[in-house]
Amino acid sequence: MEGLIFYWSCWAFWIYLTFILEKQNPFRVKLAAIVLIALILSNIQFMVGEFEIQASGLFILGICYLFISxxxxGGIIYFFICSFIITIAYVTFHLFEIFDPIWIVFKKEWMMGIALWYLAILLQKTLKGRLIIIFAGGMQGEILYAYILNKFQFPYLIGEFAYLDVCSLTALLLAGWSTLENAGTILQNHFHFFEKGKQKSS
Structure with a gap:
């Protein structure tokens, strides 16, 4: 079922932001609002010329551009270069899927998610930067892919649930990778705090 990964990951993230994340975090309310708005807009479509667009995808793209701005x-230029690379990779995958589908050896969402995850790790160092280029580059890829298909009179919904699923899956993979990257620092701080406690008690 398309959209399942998107809905599950969004609701899980919203619950984390609302009930688990410390209330002093300055980004807590903003991120929770962004997630809720994306969920609300996920079932709204509208036409722009010959193209049908899902509102949540366009909203996410706008948020990404806001962060990039x-x-x-220099950072803006690099972000757009990175997102353009993601865009090309995204469109290339879809075109290969049409012209040579035999190489899709398992679920395309996972294949694309893993490919984009790897590219994001190579292109950006922070989780924030990686997420921005994935969501922005993916949506730009949707627009370019729809433009190509339109040349052949094929209808395509820009920002559909398949896009949201791929981006959500990639975001989960990136979050997991970021946790592994920071695991050493977290453990080091934990043991340092534990040693301090032992010294005080002695």
Missing amino acids: QEKR
Whole structure:
């Protein structure tokens, strides 16, 4: 069922933001609002010229551009280069799926998610940067892919649930990888705190 990964991951993230994350976190309310709005807009479609667009995808793209605009000029340029690379990879995967589907050896969402996950790790160092280029590049890829299909009179919903599923899956993989990357620091801080406690007690 398309959209299942998106809905599960969004609700899980919203629950984490609302009930688990410390209330002093300055990004807590903003992120929770973004997730809720994306969920609400996920069933809204509208037409722009010849193209049908799902509102949540366009909303996510706008949020990504907002985050990118807060970077310095060099950072903005690099973000757009990275997102363009993701866009090309996204479109290429879809085109190969049409012209040579035999190489899709398992679920395409997982194949694409793993490929985008690897690219994001190579292109960006932070989890925030990786998520931005995945969601922005993926949506840009949706627009470009729809434009290509439109040349052949094939209808395509831009930002459909398949896109949301792939991006959500990639985001989960990136979050897991980020946890592994920071595991050493977390454990080091934990043991350092534990040793301090032992010294005080002695």
